Structures are given as C-alpha cells and as structure tokens.
Amino acid sequence: MFADQTHSAALESSFGLGKRFVDKIRQIGIHPFILVNIGQRPDSESFIFCRTQNEAAAFVGELAIVPRFAESMLLRGIERALQQEIYDAGELLYRWTRSDGGVAETVCFCPTVEKLICAPYDYPAFGFNCADTPSGTEERTEVLLEMLETYSRNQGNDALRFSIIEATAFALSRAFGADAKYEQALSAVDMGLTVKPYSIHLKAAKHTLLLKSKGRHVPPRLEKFVGDDNGYLRQFVCPAPFERFDIGPDGQVMVCCGHWLPTHIGNFMTHPVQDVLNSPTAQAIRQSVTDGSYKYCNHLECTVMTQDALPRRDELQHPRTRKAVIDENYKLDGVDEIMFAFDQSCNLSCPSCRAQVITEKVSQSTEKARVVEEKLLPLLPNARILHINPAGELFASKASRRLLELINDERCPELQLDIISNGTLFSREEWNKFPGIHNKIRKIRISTDAACKETFEKLRRLGKYDIFCENMRFLRELRVSGVCPQLSFSFTYQLDNFREMKAFVEFCDEMRADFAIFERLQNIAFTQEEYRRKAVHYPDHPLYGEFIEVIKDPAFRKQRVVHDFDYDGVDNLSRDEARQRLVSLPVV
Numbered sequence: 001m002f003a004d005q006t007h008s009a010a011l012e013s014s015f016g017l018g019k020r021f022v023d024k025i026r027q028i029g030i031h032p033f034i035l036v037n038i039g040q041r042p043d044s045e046s047f048i049f050c051r052t053q054n055e056a057a058a059f060v061g062e063l064a065i066v067p068r069f070a071e072s073m074l075l076r077g078i079e080r081a082l083q084q085e086i087y088d089a090g091e092l093l094y095r096w097t098r099s100d101g102g103v104a105e106t107v108c109f110c111p112t113v114e115k116l117i118c119a120p121y122d123y124p125a126f127g128f129n130c131a132d133t134p135s136g137t138e139e140r141t142e143v144l145l146e147m148l149e150t151y152s153r154n155q156g157n158d159a160l161r162f163s164i165i166e167a168t169a170f171a172l173s174r175a176f177g178a179d180a181k182y183e184q185a186l187s188a189v190d191m192g193l194t195v196k197p198y199s200i201h202l203k204a205a206k207h208t209l210l211l212k213s214k215g216r217h218v219p220p221r222l223e224k225f226v227g228d229d230n231g232y233l234r235q236f237v238c239p240a241p242f243e244r245f246d247i248g249p250d251g252q253v254m255v256c257c258g259h260w261l262p263t264h265i266g267n268f269m270t271h272p273v274q275d276v277l278n279s280p281t282a283q284a285i286r287q288s289v290t291d292g293s294y295k296y297c298n299h300l301e302c303t304v305m306t307q308d309a310l311p312r313r314d315e316l317q318h319p320r321t322r323k324a325v326i327d328e329n330y331k332l333d334g335v336d337e338i339m340f341a342f343d344q345s346c347n348l349s350c351p352s353c354r355a356q357v358i359t360e361k362v363s364q365s366t367e368k369a370r371v372v373e374e375k376l377l378p379l380l381p382n383a384r385i386l387h388i389n390p391a392g393e394l395f396a397s398k399a400s401r402r403l404l405e406l407i408n409d410e411r412c413p414e415l416q417l418d419i420i421s422n423g424t425l426f427s428r429e430e431w432n433k434f435p436g437i438h439n440k441i442r443k444i445r446i447s448t449d450a451a452c453k454e455t456f457e458k459l460r461r462l463g464k465y466d467i468f469c470e471n472m473r474f475l476r477e478l479r480v481s482g483v484c485p486q487l488s489f490s491f492t493y494q495l496d497n498f499r500e501m502k503a504f505v506e507f508c509d510e511m512r513a514d515f516a517i518f519e520r521l522q523n524i525a526f527t528q529e530e531y532r533r534k535a536v537h538y539p540d541h542p543l544y545g546e547f548i549e550v551i552k553d554p555a556f557r558k559q560r561v562v563h564d565f566d567y568d569g570v571d572n573l574s575r576d577e578a579r580q581r582l583v584s585l586p587v588v
Contacts, residue, residue: 003551033157034059034078036126038066055158056082060154074105075126081167082160086201089163091229097140097175107143129248141175144168145188147298152191166196170225173205178224182213185226197528200262201225204300210539219306219566221299234292236310241286242321244334245277246339247376249391254339255285259522260302270373273335273379283330290325304568310510340376341391342368343399348422349461352449352492354525357462358392365398372403380412385442387418396424401434407435413539416442423448424463426471431478445473449505452493459496476511488515492522495534498547502555509560518556518563538566 033056049068050059062071065078070076077092107126148168151161169192169289176185186209192202200231205225211218212226220232240256248254251269253276263285266276276282288295297305304310316322324330343365348439349357360368380386387406394400407415417437423446431438450456453465462470478484489511491497491504501518508516523531532538551565 007562033160034126036063036066036075041135055195056160072105073099074107076150077167077171078126078164081164084163085295086167086170086199087164087293089167090174090201091295093144093168093171096176097137097144097171098178099140100135107147107151137175137179141172144172144175145184148172148188148191152195158195162195164194166199166202168192170199170201170205173202173209173225174227174463177209177212178207178228180212182209182226185209186213198262198523200298200300204298207300207538212541216539219308219455221305223310225299229292231292233294233310234295235294235312237313237316237321237325238289238294238297238304238310239316239318239321241289242324243318243336244339245335245337245379246387247342249342249344251342251371255282256297257302260298260304261285263296268375273375277335278331286324286330287328290328301522301564303519303562303564306564331368334382335379337387338376338379338383339387340383340389340400340403342372343389343397343499344392345397346392346422347396347425347461348393348457350449351460351461352494352521352524352526359396360398368399369402372399373406376403377406377411380407380415383412383415384420385416387420390420393422394419395421395430404434406436407434407440409439416440418443418445418524420445421449422446422460422463423471423475424460424468426475428474431474438483439477441484443488444478444484445488445490446472446475447490447492448504448507450497451500451507455497455500472511479512479514486514487512488517489513490519492519493537493547494521495536495543498536498543498550501550502553505555505558505561514560516558516561518561520564539567 032049033052035047038046038048048059048062050056060079060082063075066075071143073092073096077089077096080089084283105126139509142497148165151165151168154161169188172188173185176182176188186206189202189206193199193206197204204222208218208222208225211222218226219373220230223230223232238256241261244255246254246256246258247268248264249256251267252264253268254264254267263281265282265285285296289297294305299305309371311317313325316325318336320332320334320336324332343356343360344354345360345365346354346358349355368471388394388403389397389400392400394404407417417440419441421444426446448456449459455467456465457463475484475487479487479501489504489508491501493501505516520537521531521535524535532541535541536543538544541547548567548570551563551570556563556565
C-alpha cells in the first residue's frame with residue numbers, strides 16, 4: 001500500500017483515490033511536498049497541498065481548519081514538525097502508532113513517474129477520512145518508517161524536510177523501543193541524525209537505545225525516549241527559564257545554557273526587552289518545565305538533569321518563580337539573572353570551541369558597547385546577578401570591558417558578578433583596571449581542560465601554561481583574602497585529556513578552589529566524525545571502558561568535585577548531594 005509503485009494505475013489503486021488523485025498531481029505540476037485529501041469519502045476530490053517549504057505557513061493555516069483535524073494525531077504531528085516543534089511532533093506521531101481507533105487516515109508515497117510529472121521527488125501524500133487506513137501498532141509503525149525513508153531519500157525543501165525526518169525518527173525510537181526492537185530503533189535514529197546531527201532529542205534517544213540494547217540501566221528521565229513517558233519529570237520544576245536572560249553574541253536571548261536548551265526567545269538588539277522576555281516562545285518554554293515535558297531541553301547533557309538535582313515545586317526558592325508556577329502565569333515583570341555572552345572575541349582558538357581566533361570588527365564592537373549602555377545598563381539596578389562571559393574572553397572583549405567599567409555601587413548597589421574566563425589574561429594588572437567590581441564578585445570560574453603544560457597548550461591553543469599558572473596564583477590570593485568568595489575550575493573531558501582528570505582535581509586543590517567541575521564534550525566546532533572520535537563518554541566509543549575506569553576513582557566523590565557523570569557502573573551522587581553541590585555553582 002505504501003511504496004514504490006512504478007505506474008499511475010498502481011498509484012491510483014494503492015491510494016484508493018482513483019483518477020482524481022492523479023489528476024490533482026498533474027494539475028499541481030510537481031510532486032507536492034505534502035498533499036492531503038480532506039474529503040469525507042475515499043473518492044473525494046477535496047485536496048490541500050504544499051508544493052514547497054515556502055508555502056508551509058499557509059499550508060499549516062489550511063490544516064487548522066480541516067474538519068476533525070484535531071482528532072488526527074498523524075496530521076497534527078506533521079503540522080507540529082512544520083512549525084519546528086520537534087518534541088510535540090514526535091510525541092503525536094508516536095501516539096498515532098499506538099492508536100487503533102479515531103480518524104481514518106491513509107498515507108501514500110508518490111513515485112517518480114516520468115510520464116506523470118518530471119520532478120526528482122517521492123514525497124508522501126496523506127489521505128484524511130479515507131476508508132483504507134493502517135490500523136494497529138505494527139502497521140502504523142511501518143508507515144512511519146516508510147515515511148522516514150521516503151523523505152530521507154529525496155532532495156529539496158531541506159529545512160522542513162529535515163524537521164519531518166527528525167520528528168519521525170524520534171517517534172520511531174519510541175515506537176520500536178517500546179517493543180524492544182532496539183536495532184530497528186537505532187537504525188531509524190541514525191537516519192535522523194544523518195540530517196540533524198545536533199538534535200538534542202535524537203542524541204538522547206540514541207544514548208538511551210544503546211543502554212537498553214546492552215542491558216544497562218536507563219535513568220528515569222530518559223525512559224520516554226524509548227517508549228511511553230513515565231511522568232518522572234512532572235514532579236520537578238526547573239527555575240532557569242523563569243530567572244535567566246542569556247544574551248548571545250548576535251543579540252539572541254535564551255533562558256538557559258545554549259547546550260542544554262538551544263531555543264531563542266527573541267533578539268535583545270532589535271526588540272524591546274519586555275517583548276523578548278515574554279515572547280510566545282519564552283512562555284512556552286516556561287510551561288514546558290512545569291508540565292513535565294521539558295520538550296525544549298537537552299535531557300542527555302543538562303548537568304542539573306544528569307545529577308537529578310531539579311527542585312520540586314515546593315522547593316523553588318525565588319518568590320517570582322514560585323508565584324509564576326502557582327499562578328500558571330508564564331509572563332514575567334523583570335529580569336533576575338543576566339548572562340552576558342554578547343561577544344565571541346577571545347585571545348585563544350581552542351579547537352573544541354572555534355577554528356581560529358575570533359575578534360569582532362571595530363564597528364560591531366562599538367555598536368555593542370553602545371547597546372550595553374542604552375539597553376543593558378538600565379536592567380542592572382533590579383537584577384540580582386550578572387554572569388559574564390562564556391562566549392569568549394571578557395578581557396579580550398570591548399563590550400565586556402565597557403560593561404565592567406560601568407559597574408559600581410552607585411549604579412547597581414545590589415548586583416553581584418559571576419565571571420567565567422579562560423584565565424590566560426586574568427592578571428593582577430587587568431584586575432586593577434576595574435576597581436568598581438572588586439567588592440561585587442560572587443564567583444569566578446576558570447575553564448582549563450588540562451592538568452599539565454602539554455595538554456593545556458594543545459587544548460588551549462595560543463595559551464601559555466606558565467602565564468596561566470601565574471594568573472591562577474593571583475586568583476588564589478583573591479580567594480584566600482575573601483575578595484573572591486568562590487573559585488571554581490572546569491574541565492571538559494574528551495579523548496585528549498580524560499586520563500588526567502584525577503590530576504585536575506589535585507590541581508584544583510592546590511589552587512584552593514571550591515569546586516572542580518567536569519562536563520561532557522559538546523560539539524561546537526568539530527565535524528560529526530571528529531566529535532564522535534573525541535567523545536569518550538559515548539558507550540560505543542572504543543575507549544569508553546577505560547574512561548569508566550578513570551571516573552570510578554574515589555577522587556570524584558569528593559565534596560568539591562561536581563560532574564555530569566551518568567554512566568553505567570559509576571557510583572553517582574545522591575540527589576541531595578548533587579543539589580547541594582550544584583546550587584552554588586556558577587551558571588553555565
């Protein structure tokens with residue numbers, strides 16, 4: 001019923017729409033990206049169609065008024081995929097495979113028929129309210145697999161075609177996973193990762209499937225990637241989307257670390273602050289961390305999730321957050337914590353972050369310095385915390401330096417600073433240029449990724465280890481004197497450095513650090529092949545076993561060591577221990 005017929009007669013018969021369907025294809029002139037029959041009878045000639053992704057917005061609007069559209073999980077899943085709501089789309093498509101009743105639906109995959117049309121496409125068409133419908137879990141799962149393969153083997157309309165592929169692969173991970181068909185699920189997920197290698201949902205699905213296929217323990221938060229949602233996350237509320245306002249290098253604003261929640265809520269440079277703070281996307285994200293879906297979040301790599309340190313509803317600390325959650329009101333009246341990552345300029349070109357040194361043009365840095373004064377400075381008197389600067393190096397950034405010059409007790413008496421730096425420019429001389437911040441430091445975090453000179457200068461390209469160590473001894477003075485109440489060092493573990501993780505803990509002890517922080521490698525500047533070669537934390541990495549042996553060491557159970565280890569065979573922290581450590585850490 002579903003694939004690769006080679007002539008129009010077979011096509012007419014398989015789809016159950018007869019000559020009218022073929023006539024509609026001829027009338028359109030190309031195979032439509034999506035075609036839906038919306039008639040009440042199998043022979044109806046009522047169609048809506050989307051020829052290319054450029055027509056998607058209008059097509060979505062037409063779908064919304066289709067009779068009984070709300071009852072069709074298949075069409076609603078496609079509609080959500082077209083709107084880039086991948087989690088919702090995958091959820092609906094998965095539920096469709098589990099539904100035996102409801103609206104009758106048919107899916108047909110249109111072959112490329114030279115005589116019929118001349119286009120190198122083989123896109124699906126959907127029959128809605130048709131008599132011939134796939135009924136039963138197995139048959140509907142096979143329909144989704146055919147849809148995934150059909151969209152994958154074609155070309156064009158990549159932006160939305162890839163979204164449909166991602167959503168369908170996610171649904172199949174759950175459909176096959178629920179039936180313990182892990183190899184089929186992995187094959188579908190890999191197909192999706194081919195076009196969406198950074199998909200947070202597919203990466204989590206693959207990790208979970210690998211654990212399942214090897215008979216290993218799966219953390220409760222990940223179970224829903226291979227079957228039904230167990231509701232585990234419904235008992236928690238993440239406060240970050242209610243409290244954070246993260247300004248990125250291009251002015252795009254997020255409400256969490258971009259690795260953990262990679263969805264923008266608006267642009268700080270082009271829109272008023274209140275419009276960004278309470279945009280529809282911002283409100284949707286806040287709702288998602290209260291309804292248990294966490295559908296915009298990276299379940300695999302968020303440190304708070306991996307350490308099981310999310311607070312429950314009755315544990316929320318900030319009054320504004322508590323009130324918003326109780327009232328189910330996702331609009332906010334102010335900004336609590338500002339993450340200033342407004343400039344990627346840096347004196348280093350670390351291979352895990354960038355291919356070369358990035359220095360913003362004078363015109364761009366001048367404009368950003370102006371925006372800092374006009375739009376950011378007015379926010380600071382009412383903000384509690386300013387986090388600065390994980391996008392680059394604050395001492396190499398004109399905008400960051402201007403911000404440090406403007407901060408003082410008179411302008412923002414209650415503001416506290418959390419600073420993130422690579423440490424190579426954090427000298428006594430630089431520190432003394434900004435006296436207004438000396439009594440405002442709350443935390444300083446230094447990103448290091450090494451415990452010896454050779455590794456440091458390989459992974460901190462253009463950095464000099466001896467200069468770095470001199471600067472760190474100065475920071476140790478600030479910590480011991482109390483000028484810096486908290487000093488932390490972070491280490492992103494990977495192929496080139498995982499064997500010196502224990503030595504890094506010892507380095508942190510020497511520098512009187514409050515915390516040694518370990519985090520998984522993120523793929524920012526690598527090719528996918530390079531990333532998988534370096535990412536030893538994946539269970540299918542050749543050195544995964546050696547990595548596990550390294551992190552089993554008791555050194556990683558110290559009170560000062562915070563990590564995102566979430567691996568089989570590792571003695572992880574209890575929830576209370578993890579929360580106690582994470583609550584006072586610098587925001588990433």
